[in-house]
Amino acid sequence: MTVDIKEVSNSNENQITELILNIQKNEFNISISIEDQPDLLAIEDFYISNGGNFFGAFKDDELVGTIALVKFDNNSGAIRKMFVKKEFRGKEFNIAQNLFDVLIDYCHRNGIDNVFLGTVSVLKAAQRFYERNGFEIIEKNQLPDKFPVMGSDDVFFSIKLN
Template sequence: MKMGIQQLDNTYSEELINLILTIQQKEFNVPITIEDQPDLKEIEIFYIESGGNFWGAFVDGELVGSIALVKFDARAGAVRKMFVKKEFRGKELNIAQKLLEVLIFFCRNNGIEKIYLGTVNILKAAMRFYERNYFVEIKKEDLPPRFPLMNADNVFYYLDVNQ
């Protein structure tokens, strides 16, 4: 199995939508549709042009994971669209870890010092993953004013990428 991570653009929208919606709707029963996530059809405008980025993890040419960064302030970003296909999760390939490391490396190289994220409290494995990676849980009211909130999120984390 050959695993690689690369930057994504709009040409990957369909593959991304299939990956993400399958996980959201079928695996976790999150009541979210593509209409709720127009950013997935406008990756370049929504993520890249504003100073963030979007990456995909591929195994033998198949898109199996994703992570994105929305830059919402001069030195702050939000982690978005962190998903790994069920059968590719875990320590063996360590895809989630590698995706997060690519994002943090990008932040350090682009002057983004603080990253924030929101998740849903039913995603226990995701919460443990962020905590293992030194993210600190914060209250919703302690998020920066310009943080792009998602309706479903009810747990929030923060990381200083230079620590």
């Protein structure tokens, strides 16, 4: 199975929104709406224009995974919107790892040395994934002042890349 990872933009908003909201609401019962995530309706303004990026994993023309980076300081960024469709998770497909590797490569190429993220405590597999990739859990008060905290996030991670 071939999965292509490529940069996405506003033209992919419908696919991205459908994928992410379905996973958040229907799979993990997280009470969140599109109104709580206006960044999904302004991908280019929110992510790309400030030096971050948004990537999608596509099997044929179907979006099966996403990952994004918000650059919030000269050399710091926040991982956002890492989601993979349930039937495409796991080592067999390796989509999450490939998305993550593309994003970390983007960070290296663009001088982003400090990467942070917030997630929800119910997403245990995601937390294990980040720890396997070298992230360490930090307290919320250890986040940089400019870190864009999402209201539902209650577990935070960081990694220094250089």
